[in-house]
Amino acid sequence: MLLSEVFRTEFIIVGLQADDKDEVFEEMVAHFCDVTGLETRDAILCALREREAKMSTGIQNGIAIPHGKSNAVDKMFGVLGVSKKGIDYDSLDGNPVHLVMMLIAPPIEAEQHLNLLQRMANFLRNPQFYTDVVNAKSAGEISAILNKYEDAEAD
Numbered sequence: 001m002l003l004s005e006v007f008r009t010e011f012i013i014v015g016l017q018a019d020d021k022d023e024v025f026e027e028m029v030a031h032f033c034d035v036t037g038l039e040t041r042d043a044i045l046c047a048l049r050e051r052e053a054k055m056s057t058g059i060q061n062g063i064a065i066p067h068g069k070s071n072a073v074d075k076m077f078g079v080l081g082v083s084k085k086g087i088d089y090d091s092l093d094g095n096p097v098h099l100v101m102m103l104i105a106p107p108i109e110a111e112q113h114l115n116l117l118q119r120m121a122n123f124l125r126n127p128q129f130y131t132d133v134v135n136a137k138s139a140g141e142i143s144a145i146l147n148k149y150e151d152a153e154a155d
Helices: 021-036 041-054 107-124 127-135 139-154
Strands: 012-014 058-060 067-069 077-087 097-105
Touching: 012 021, 012 139, 021 041, 021 077, 021 097, 041 067, 041 097, 067 107, 077 127, 097 107, 097 127, 107 127, 107 139, 127 139
Parallel strands: 012 077, 067 097
Antiparallel strands: 077 097
């Protein structure tokens, strides 16, 4: 599965307003529910918080990958958000987060969920990918960046 298939343009937020981890979960899940029309807010928030209680998904270098599994969705979805000011996320390195890539998947897609997390990790090891995404001015520009890096990976 491609990142561009999961993080579709309509699921990209440039200019997150959240100041902390809980607010960013609320903001991104509200955006997801607005776009999809699904009334799954509470179930998705519960899945994200349950996973987050195990260990922070604020990995390092300004990046967070909150994720969870829930029967509230019938396939994997992703919401990507960029914060210019930074989010107090309780990250493993103690620094603010600027790029949040949220995944939510049904439990039956556990293997695909893990595979996509691995693909994301591979992309995020490239500091230029992070720089390109956080400096993008629009959701369309971020979509183009995802496609560019996926095309380069395929070559």
